[in-house]
Amino acid sequence: MAANPHARGVVAARAAARLARFVTVGLAETDLSLPQYRLLAFLDDGGTAHADLAQLLTVSSPSVTALVDGLVARDYVERRKDPEDGRRIDFLLTSDGHDALEAADNAVVACLTELGTHLGEEEAETAVRGLELADEAIRRHREAGGR
Numbered sequence: 001m002a003a004n005p006h007a008r009g010v011v012a013a014r015a016a017a018r019l020a021r022f023v024t025v026g027l028a029e030t031d032l033s034l035p036q037y038r039l040l041a042f043l044d045d046g047g048t049a050h051a052d053l054a055q056l057l058t059v060s061s062p063s064v065t066a067l068v069d070g071l072v073a074r075d076y077v078e079r080r081k082d083p084e085d086g087r088r089i090d091f092l093l094t095s096d097g098h099d100a101l102e103a104a105d106n107a108v109v110a111c112l113t114e115l116g117t118h119l120g121e122e123e124a125e126t127a128v129r130g131l132e133l134a135d136e137a138i139r140r141h142r143e144a145g146g147r
Contacts, residue, residue, distance in 0.1 A: 026111030
């Protein structure tokens with residue numbers, strides 16, 4: 001691995017981009033795109049409003065609408081008025097949405113497991129731990145008010 005921090009960061013950034021492509025290919029068997037998978041995963045953390053989803057997914061409001069419309073049509077997501085604010089619409093996973101997310105999770109785990117076969121057992125464990133730490137850093141960043 002490159003010695004200087006910037007070069008290591010570039011290697012990590014490019015690995016993240018390649019990993020996203022790898023996950024996208026794995027999701028093909030579930031008939032979900034990476035943005036759809038991300039949206040279902042965010043919703044699994046609890047109902048979320050439209051503006052929140054646009055920020056979390058880093059896409060425009062019309063893109064969220066199109067993404068949600070497709071998932072509503074497949075009965076993976078439902079729209080529900082917020083009981084405390086009738087102007088606000090929340091999006092929630094349906095039972096079918098939970099099933100689709102579970103299938104997608106399983107497909108991604110299978111891809112990551114297959115990828116890990118190209119490493120030694122200890123290296124594969126380290127790679128998984130690195131992804132877990134990245135997820136924790138993302139959650140903490142979000143909790144601190146970051147995007």
